[in-house]
Amino acid sequence: VTSSLPIAVDGGPDPIPRMRASARRELILAAATSVFADRGYVGATTDQVAKAAGVSQPYVVRMFGTKENLFLEVLQRDLDRLLVVFRAAIADPTESMSLEHRLGLAYVSLLDDDGLLLSLMHGFVLGRDARIGAAARAGFMTVYGMLRHEAGMDAQQASTFLANGMLLNTLIGTRMADDYSTSADVRELLETAMPTKLDVLLNMSKRSR
Amino acid sequence: VTSSLPIAVDGGPDPIPRMRASARRELILAAATSVFADRGYVGATTDQVAKAAGVSQPYVVRMFGTKENLFLEVLQRDLDRLLVVFRAAIADPTESMSLEHRLGLAYVSLLDDDGLLLSLMHGFVLGRDARIGAAARAGFMTVYGMLRHEAGMDAQQASTFLANGMLLNTLIGTRMADDYSTSADVRELLETAMPTKLDVLLNMSKRSR
DNA sequence: GTCTATAGGATGATAGAC
DNA sequence: GTCTATCATCCTATAGAC
Secondary structure (H helix, E strand, O other): OOOOOOOOOOOOOOOOOOOOHHHHHHHHHHHHHHHHHHHHHHHOOHHHHHHHHOOOHHHHHHHHOOHHHHHHHHHHHHHHHHHHHHHHHHHOOOOOOOHHHHHHHHHHHHHHOOOHHHHHHHHHOOOOOHHHHHHHHHHHHHHHHHHHHHOOOOHHHHHHHHHHHHHHHHHHHOOHHHHHHHOHHHHHHHHHHOOOOHHHHHHHHHHOO | OOOOOOOOOOOOOOOOOOOOHHHHHHHHHHHHHHHHHHHHHHHOOHHHHHHHHOOOHHHHHHHHOOHHHHHHHHHHHHHHHHHHHHHHHHHOOOOOOOHHHHHHHHHHHHHHOOOHHHHHHHHHOOOOOHHHHHHHHHHHHHHHHHHHHHOOOOHHHHHHHHHHHHHHHHHHHOOHHHHHHHOHHHHHHHHHHOOOOHHHHHHHHHHOO
16 A cells, blocks of 8 residues: 555655545545454454554544544444445436345445445444444434335335345354355355345455455 | 352351352353343453352353353353244144244244343354354354244245344344334334334333433 | 554453362 | 452553654
C-alpha cells in the first residue's frame, strides 16, 4: 500500500500527509470489517485492525476514539452498503425476475464484500451491549422497513426473506463450506440454501485456510 | 445456594464434599450457558461464570481445563437438550398438529431454557476458531440430519425450518423485544416471526434490564 | 497525521493450602 | 473438592515526539 500519493517533501513549508484522512478512514473501516467478521467484536483487537490496514494501533484508536465507536462505524457502513445494493435491486428495470428474486440475488452478492454480512451478524448477537444492541436493532429494522415499505412485501414475505438471510449468515459464520467435501448433507444444505454463489462460498473457504 | 446438602463434619474421617462433582458440573454448565449467551464466548469471563454458579473462578478452570473446553461442553449440552426436545416432538402422538408445527413449537419452547439458543448462536458465528467451528458445524448438521432423516422433511422444508430458527435466534440476540413498544414495525415482525411465545420474549426483555 | 513507548486494567491459568 | 493468592499475558487507551 506504499502508493504514488504525495509524500512529505524535505523542507516543504507545509508537509503533506501520506494520505487523505478520509481515504485512511475508509481503508481502516474496510480492514476492520474483515477483522471483526473473523473474530467478532470482543475477539478482534485494535492491533489486528491496525495491522490489516497497515497503520499503527494507536492511530486506529486516535481516529475512532474507542474500539466500540469503530465497531459502530463498521456496522453503519455495512448497513449503508446493504441498503444501496437493495435499493438498486428494487429499482432494477429487469422485469424478467421477480422483486423477491432480485433482492435475494442482491443479498447474496454481498458475499463479495469481505466480511460485510458476518460483521453485521456479530452485531446481531450483541443485543445486551447498550450501544451496539441499539444500533443492531435499528439497523435490522431499517432493512425490514425497506422490505415492507419500499419493496412492497407483506409481513410474511419480509419475515421469510430475512429468515433466509439469517440462515445464509449462519452458514457463513460456521464456515460450513469448509465441510462441503466431507458430507453429503452439507452439500445438500448449501445447495438448497444458496444455489447461487455457492462458488463464492467455496472460494472463501479455500482462501483463508 | 447454601443448601441442605451434606457438609463436611469436624473430625469426620472422610470429609464429604459440599456437593457431588457431577451436580456442581451441571450447575456450572447452566450458569455458563447463561453467561455465554449474554456476553458471547470471548466476552464472557470465567469469573462471571464462577460468580453466576457460586463457586470460585479457579475452580471453574480446574474443572474444565480451559475456557474453550467449557464453551465446547456448553455447546454440546445445549445441542443435546435441543435434540431431546426435537425427538420428543417427532414421537409426539398428537396427530392434530403437523410434524412441522410440532417441531416449531418445540424449538420455540427452548426459549424457556435460559441462554440455550443464544449460546448456540454464539457458537455459530465463530467458525473461524478451529475447535469451536468444528463443533458448531457438526452440531448444526446434526440438527439438519435429524430433520431430514428422522423427521422426514425434504431439503427445502429442512432449510426453511432452519432459516426460521436462525431468524428467531437473531431476534433474541438483538433483544428486539426491547423495542416492542416503540415501533409498529417491530411489533409486526415479532408477531409474524413468532406468534407463539411472544410473551416469553417480552418477559425476558423486562427481566434482565 | 502518524508513529513509538508505555501506563493501567483485566483475565485465564497455576500453585498450593485446607 | 474447593478456596485464596498470585503470575503472566494481553489489550485499550494515553502521552508525546516528529
